[in-house]
Amino acid sequence: MDHSPSSQSNDDVENFSQNPEDSSHSPGYIDNFNSKSLSIQPSDIPTKGILAFSILCDLLDECILDVAFEAHRETKLAASVCQLCNSECRSFVTQPGLDIFGNRPQQNDSPKFECVNCKRPYPSKRYAPHLEKCLGLAGRSSSRVANLKIGNDRNPSSPYTTLSEDNLNQSDSDGGLYIEKFEKKRKKLNGKSRRSSPAKYTKSKKQKSIISETVEETSAFSSSKLCKCSENSTLDSPNSPIKRSFSMEYSDGSKNIQYKYNGNSASVDTSTQSDNDYIDIDGDYDTIEVLQTSNDSGYIIK
Amino acid sequence: MSESENEQKLASELKSRILETQERNKLKRLLTKRLRDCGWKDKIKKRCVDKIRTEGVENIKLDQLEEYVLKHGREAVPDDVKVEMLQQISSYLDKHVSQLEKNIK
Numbered sequence: 001m002d003h004s005p006s007s008q009s010n011d012d013v014e015n016f017s018q019n020p021e022d023s024s025h026s027p028g029y030i031d032n033f034n035s036k037s038l039s040i041q042p043s044d045i046p047t048k049g050i051l052a053f054s055i056l057c058d059l060l061d062e063c064i065l066d067v068a069f070e071a072h073r074e075t076k077l078a079a080s081v082c083q084l085c086n087s088e089c090r091s092f093v094t095q096p097g098l099d100i101f102g103n104r105p106q107q108n109d110s111p112k113f114e115c116v117n118c119k120r121p122y123p124s125k126r127y128a129p130h131l132e133k134c135l136g137l138a139g140r141s142s143s144r145v146a147n148l149k150i151g152n153d154r155n156p157s158s159p160y161t162t163l164s165e166d167n168l169n170q171s172d173s174d175g176g177l178y179i180e181k182f183e184k185k186r187k188k189l190n191g192k193s194r195r196s197s198p199a200k201y202t203k204s205k206k207q208k209s210i211i212s213e214t215v216e217e218t219s220a221f222s223s224s225k226l227c228k229c230s231e232n233s234t235l236d237s238p239n240s241p242i243k244r245s246f247s248m249e250y251s252d253g254s255k256n257i258q259y260k261y262n263g264n265s266a267s268v269d270t271s272t273q274s275d276n277d278y279i280d281i282d283g284d285y286d287t288i289e290v291l292q293t294s295n296d297s298g299y300i301i302k
Numbered sequence: 303m304s305e306s307e308n309e310q311k312l313a314s315e316l317k318s319r320i321l322e323t324q325e326r327n328k329l330k331r332l333l334t335k336r337l338r339d340c341g342w343k344d345k346i347k348k349r350c351v352d353k354i355r356t357e358g359v360e361n362i363k364l365d366q367l368e369e370y371v372l373k374h375g376r377e378a379v380p381d382d383v384k385v386e387m388l389q390q391i392s393s394y395l396d397k398h399v400s401q402l403e404k405n406i407k
Contacts, residue, residue: 048392048395048396048399049392051313051317051395052388052391052392052395053388054317055317055329055391056384056387056388056391059326059329059330059333059387060333060375060376060379061372061376062330063330063333063334063337064346064371064372064375064376065368065371065372066334067343067346067347067350067371067375068346068350068367068368068371070347071347071350071351071354072350072354072362072364072367074351075351075354075355075359076359079359
């Protein structure tokens with residue numbers, strides 16, 4: 001099977017005829033995707049649709065094979081003994097409803113007790129902390145919440161409640177608190193807006209963000225998160241500028257930045273190395289000089 | 303006919319153009335994302351693993367696995383994913399076919 005991305009249109013016909021599936025419930029031109037034979041001759045002019053089809057087929061085959069290789073690799077590694085720890089550490093359970101060791105997740109068999117205040121069941125470990133919160137003895141917020149609850153339960157005309165009688169008549173018992181918070185916020189906002197005009201504020205914010213970005217980038221270079229830094233350097237002659245390209249992969253595999261630069265100027269190279277984003281540090285093409293340190297994985301940027 | 307030759311040339315140009323400009327990577331990433339989100343990937347992976355287990359991990363040949371999985375994988379792809387990808391690809395082709403025609407002529 002031809003997997004080369006730039007295959008001629010002749011190959012498309014072979015691809016189509018290799019699909020043995022007839023069953024398809026899909027409408028329109030998608031039927032062709034699964035049909036046994038197409039009335040297309042190699043001498044036909046490749047239309048846009050056919051070209052798009054063939055590109056999609058290639059992409060799809062690639063994806064399918066990726067999944068297949070991944071699955072094969074996992075099962076093969078799981079079966080054999082790990083080279084580092086000499087145990088079967090790569091095999092784990094992937095059944096739904098079990099954890100990776102095969103154990104059932106819910107193990108709740110502790111004795112539960114009913115809270116005297118709110119009548120809800122709690123395991124013994126959580127009983128005391130819950131009771132504190134429930135009775136309002138734990139801290140600020142819990143005492144407030146508990147007082148509200150008490151206020152609701154008691155006689156509304158009692159003079160010891162924290163709510164006024166007007167608020168109690170409303171359906172939402174938190175009404176008073178909400179108004180308090182809102183006032184506080186309003187006062188805060190008013191103070192801030194008086195301090196500086198909007199234009200000034202955004203400008204300074206932009207400058208700060210640019211500075212912080214560059215600082216972040218330079219610190220990221222020397223950060224310990226960096227775990228893979230491979231260098232390919234080509235030296236044409238002793239006098240020619242040193243051309244180097246290297247790529248970095250962070251430990252969580254999320255970023256893959258590739259920089260290419262010669263001795264005098266940095267350039268973004270569009271040569272085909274798949275899955276790399278070419279970015280410059282701050283958007284313009286800076287000059288970067290590289291000093292090679294003793295170990296190949298380090299570098300200093302002036 | 304020079305007409306059809308031209309067209310074929312255009313077709314292969316477009317294909318290689320797609321690869322060069324990393325459009326293919328973008329398309330592939332989109333496709334993997336869609337396939338993962340709709341649950342196709344897990345289904346196919348499970349099928350693969352089952353097939354491998356039935357054959358025996360030592361005995362399984364990659365060719366057999368390839369053949370098996372390509373057959374089932376293609377038809378398991380949901381239609382809306384296929385349609386979306388085709389739309390994306392054809393819009394890209396629309397954008398660039400006029401450019402390339404100029405280059406060839």
